[in-house]
Amino acid sequence: MVGPEKGVWERADLAPDAVCIDCGGKAVVPGFVDPHTHAVFAGTREGELAMKLRGATYLDILSSGGGILRTVRETRPLDVLSLTRELERHLDIMMAYGTTCAEVKSGYGLTTESELDLLKAVRASNHPVERVATFMGPHAVPPEYSGRSEDFLELMTSLLPTIKEQGLADFADIFCEKGVFTPEQSRRFLTAAKDAGLGTKIHSDEIENLGGTVLGAGLGAKSADHLLVSGEKDLLALEASGTVPVLLPATLLTLFEEKIPPVKRMLELGLPIALATDLNPNCMCHSMQFVMALACYRLRMTPHQVLAASTVNAAKAIGLDHRKGRLAPGFDADLLVLKEGSFDHVVYQMGTNHVDTVIIGGRCQLSGVRH
Numbered sequence: 001m002v003g004p005e006k007g008v009w010e011r012a013d014l015a016p017d018a019v020c021i022d023c024g025g026k027a028v029v030p031g032f033v034d035p036h037t038h039a040v041f042a043g044t045r046e047g048e049l050a051m052k053l054r055g056a057t058y059l060d061i062l063s064s065g066g067g068i069l070r071t072v073r074e075t076r077p078l079d080v081l082s083l084t085r086e087l088e089r090h091l092d093i094m095m096a097y098g099t100t101c102a103e104v105k106s107g108y109g110l111t112t113e114s115e116l117d118l119l120k121a122v123r124a125s126n127h128p129v130e131r132v133a134t135f136m137g138p139h140a141v142p143p144e145y146s147g148r149s150e151d152f153l154e155l156m157t158s159l160l161p162t163i164k165e166q167g168l169a170d171f172a173d174i175f176c177e178k179g180v181f182t183p184e185q186s187r188r189f190l191t192a193a194k195d196a197g198l199g200t201k202i203h204s205d206e207i208e209n210l211g212g213t214v215l216g217a218g219l220g221a222k223s224a225d226h227l228l229v230s231g232e233k234d235l236l237a238l239e240a241s242g243t244v245p246v247l248l249p250a251t252l253l254t255l256f257e258e259k260i261p262p263v264k265r266m267l268e269l270g271l272p273i274a275l276a277t278d279l280n281p282n283c284m285c286h287s288m289q290f291v292m293a294l295a296c297y298r299l300r301m302t303p304h305q306v307l308a309a310s311t312v313n314a315a316k317a318i319g320l321d322h323r324k325g326r327l328a329p330g331f332d333a334d335l336l337v338l339k340e341g342s343f344d345h346v347v348y349q350m351g352t353n354h355v356d357t358v359i360i361g362g363r364c365q366l367s368g369v370r371h
């Protein structure tokens, strides 16, 4: 229940087992929503950082057996239970840094069985952090389909009705990028996803502007993500459709990318910018607090804008803005007690954990979190 203190005490009998938490002097904010993660995968790729710093290109890493193909190789043999454990391990860290709800994409299986298992793991995971599942079979073309992206896309498209029938995902997503999937392929896949009754999302304008953002907006996608090289017509399309722009500043760091997305223009147009970690083996970032600091210092967003982008707008990007992202009557009681008296500290003092207490669904999940 949210309301003035007096009103809350008057209705205390509604929750006889309620615990009183004194938050005197500390800020209380909505739990952070992370609307773009690839958090279900096996293994880590820490050795690639040194390779990249020595000048190895993406293709060098791939040809040495690394990159996404390594993660696919390590993920495929895992059964649903093992995948569930991997995911829960990531969710534990995310929650300690204040994430109370997260989107999780499949996309490191790239076979019928493995993609379905990844989605089953998202559903089977037993964790206080609420999950929204996204089917992203068209994340990459696996080596056995090299040169045959059409055949692979057809296979992934054929899974959509089953995924919907079994309730395995809420959204479908595709990587629309040069050398991955074309806008035409993206249009066909996302249209089939819509026809199957799933919500849609698109990875667009990350490296090259192929028109993926306009395409996603035209199809009524819930979000378009990355948007590093988006232009005016892309932003106007987002404005017209209500598609949420999701920005991933930690990804820019891991790619040593110095450009930033057109944040200033997005704000001028009043677009509801959302922020996300993009947690994946190439961007091993679990902390929305780190992403928020980057959004201030690199994207030049204000602390207010950053908080909205990580709560109310992030909830909108995954279709949960009717019950997540706000401290308001009727909304889920997902909230954080911070260590300081204002949210500004979260972005001002970088690299430490500002969350003291995590409450999800009205239940205290963590308290007295250390730095």
Ligand SMILES: [Zn+2]
Pocket: 036, 038, 203, 278
């Ligand atoms: Zn992604």
